[in-house]
Amino acid sequence: MSAFSKSLRVAAFTTAACIPQVALANIEVDADRDYLPTEIVVTGSLDGYSEDDGSTGTKTPTPLVDVPQTIAVIGQDQIEDQNLRQLGEALRYVPGISIETGEGHRDAVFIRGQETTADFYIDGIRDDAQYYRPLYNVERVEVLKGPNALIFGRGAGGGAINRVAKIADPYGLTLAGNASVDSFGGFAFAADVGTPLAEGIGLRLNATYEQFDGARDVFEGEFFGIAPTLTAEFGDTQVSAFYVHDEDDRVTDRGLPSLGTGPIQGYDKTFFGDPDYNRATANVDIARLRVDHKLSDAVSINGTLQYADYDKYYGNIVPTGATATTVTLSGYDNSTDRQNLIGQANLVAEFQTGEVGHTLLLGVEAMGQESIDGRNRVLFAGGATSTTVPLGRTISVPAFTTTFQRERNSDLTTLSFYAQEQLDFGPLQLIAGVRYDRFELDTFDVGSSTALSRTDEKWSPRVGLVFEPLEHVSLYASYSQSFLPQSGDQFTVLSSTTALLEPESFDNYEIGVKWAPRPNLLITGAAFRLDRSNTQATDPLNPGAVVLTGASRVQGIELSVTGRLTDNFDISGGYTYLDGEVREDTTSAVAGTRLEQLPEHQVSLWGRYKLTDRLAIGTGVIHQSSQLVPIGGPVRLPAYTRVDAGLFYDATDTIAVQLNVENLLDEDYYPAAHGPNNIQPGDPLNATLTVRMKL
CATH class of the missing domain: 2.40.170.20 (TonB-dependent receptor, beta-barrel domain)
Structure with a gap:
């Protein structure tokens, strides 16, 4: 088996919806892969700002290191440390994103040069209306770079943002x-x-x-x-x-x-x-x-x-x-x-x-x-x-x-x-x-x-x-x-x-x-x-x-x-x-x-x-x-x-x-x-x- 390969035994796993499961997603690691945790409970970070859940990028329980795509994750610890309350505040710390003022009433960004007011998701489900998105009920923010219609459907020309x-x-x-x-x-x-x-x-x-x-x-x-x-x-x-x-x-x-x-x-x-x-x-x-x-x-x-x-x-x-x-x-x-x-x-x-x-x-x-x-x-x-x-x-x-x-x-x-x-x-x-x-x-x-x-x-x-x-x-x-x-x-x-x-x-x-x-x-x-x-x-x-x-x-x-x-x-x-x-x-x-x-x-x-x-x-x-x-x-x-x-x-x-x-x-x-x-x-x-x- 490869260095990052896993035997995935999932009672109820996250997919594109990427809902955090509590003590449900147990990922068993090969004995010679002890640098990864023996269990991933995707309720936030592994330790501090660390994240290892890449399931949003594949709709399957896949570790972040095995997803062939650039993904930035802002976890709960970082949200609290930076006292972030709105999505736009969190995205300022993500390279590759420029903030558009959105006519003063909505989230709007450029991801890798592509403007969007609609490529926003909540647990992998489209949330495309124009408004300011809060973080009070959010465990983490994921920014998936590059177009990927297989996962998200139309749009997402520069990428997608999932809460x-x-x-x-x-x-x-x-x-x-x-x-x-x-x-x-x-x-x-x-x-x-x-x-x-x-x-x-x-x-x-x-x-x-x-x-x-x-x-x-x-x-x-x-x-x-x-x-x-x-x-x-x-x-x-x-x-x-x-x-x-x-x-x-x-x-x-x-x-x-x-x-x-x-x-x-x-x-x-x-x-x-x-x-x-x-x-x-x-x-x-x-x-x-x-x-x-x-x-x-x-x-x-x-x-x-x-x-x-x-x-x-x-x-x-x-x-x-x-x-x-x-x-x-x-x-x-x-x-x-x-x-x-x-x-x-x-x-x-x-x-x-x-x-x-x-x-x-x-x-x-x-x-x-x-x-x-x-x-x-x-x-x-x-x-x-x-x-x-x-x-x-x-x-x-x-x-x-x-x-x-x-x-x-x-x-x-x-x-x-x-x-x-x-x-x-x-x-x-x-x-x-x-x-x-x-x-x-x-x-x-x-x-x-x-x-x-x-x-x-x-x-x-x-x-x-x-x-x-x-x-x-x-x-x-x-x-x-x-x-x-x-x-x-x-x-x-x-x-x-x-x-x-x-x-x-x-x-x-x-x-x-x-x-x-x-x-x-x-x-x-x-x-x-x-x-x-x-x-x-x-x-x-x-x-x-x-x-x-x-x-x-x-x-x-x-x-x-x-x-x-x-x-x-x-x-x-x-x-x-x-x-x-x-x-x-x-x-x-x-x-x-x-x-x-x-x-x-x-x-x-x-x-x-x-x-x-x-x-x-x-x-x-x-x-x-x-x-x-x-x-x-x-x-x-x-x-x-x-x-x-x-x-x-x-x-x-x-x-x-x-x-x-x-x-x-x-x-x-x-x-x-x-x-x-x-x-x-x-x-x-x-x-x-x-x-x-x-x-």
Whole structure:
């Protein structure tokens, strides 16, 4: 057997849903592989920041070192040490990701140069509406780099972001809580309570309330979330039920306009909007039921059904340009009502034919989605859609009204089948599979009374080789593919043009190495090339039409280290080099243009060092090179370096106090943008004091 080969005996294992199982996923290690733990209980880290669960990347119980793909994991210990409460905060420490401001009301990122507002998952199930995702009920965050439609379906051109939810323990008590206050005046409370209800049945409740504030002149809001979970075991069957209710209400902050080639200077605290109109609200309800059943020692099945209801609204006055003395403003409000129903089922069989080990995955997924998206336009005096006002420390927004602009209704249905085989030949392992997707979108534009539809059927392959020349080292090479319909990742409406066009295609080639020098430390390196094709371009023979001849390429290298360097020192960090450009003219840029929000160099490093049994210190650094916003334009976000710090003290065995300081050196920096005139300044020095209790 190979160095990383396992005999996997799983009573109820994690698959793409990647639900943490409590004392269920026992992974027996060959006797000569003692650098890996004899048991992986995927409820968090192995030890400190260490992680070894790679099941999200394969839909099978596969160790992280055996997945031929770059995967970054932020575990529960790191989430607590950095006092992370929202997904966007956690992603700032992941190399290869640039933060997009998301119009001040949603998660939006660039992964390896590919923008997305929809490639988000919870326990492997799609969670694609536009809102800010909290972490109060999350065990860990996984970032899987590169397109991989076999696992995730359409989209995920640069990768996918999966949150693993906390799960109830049928056999143990959970009692934890924390309270935080920061130097801006914001505060938060959270509780995590779990108890067995009967033999094999456990209930867990996570809840939080947060009020936030910031350095900007007008910014405030509140968040409330509650997430009960229930786990029940009946012999070889486990049933897990989840429910999440989140309410978010905050100011819509669109940041600063640009002037010349960068952010306008001297106005980092100025609010370029209307304090009453610039509001964003989100009410999110997600209910999920999962059943795992062991048919035999070698065969297991699971099924998940998820219903999600998203009710979103945001209104904003937004800067659209500036001079040395004036700023131009426009505005609109937008509402989205969306319901998703997703069903997924998987069968995993493990068996041996001669000297070859097999792990076979067969799966099916179906989805129905209904969306209503409406927008009203702001009108100023005389019916103008924009106005120019004096530039000053405080912006005075003239009186305005709103009028109907559009309403778009869409019905999306998908049906997918996939198969994957993992073959173990000893020192060589092969992962190969393919997914079939049938994608049907019907849209209706209320304003124009236009109904359009399009159906796509796509095959998406994946293949990877893992070779283990030494006991602690694996080398891999992989190819994967994904696609995205021309309607975009939110699928609100088709146009007469996009209804006729084939989906965009993403092809990823990657080689890498993973090295586990000790049981709780993983060092990885990868080189990749990501080609995007079927991008819209202007037809040279008919300038009024578009053709699918546009293309772009991103290539680079990524290095990371995660885990315990010494008995007292935990570390999580990495470096990414990115080079990307348009290769064939698109409708937004000509060949040779560097892609937007693609910093050439990214460095992130966070470490915690234990000084005594009760006292520890932490420090972190984030660096990004300058980056274009948008593609082809003159505006750049300047390069920046941010330093963070932490101090941790265990007052008793159950009470801990920590102090986190973000932007310790109080640097002026601009980490995110949404085009050239919505540039978000980073916060100045901010200290947060947290008290934690855990029994």
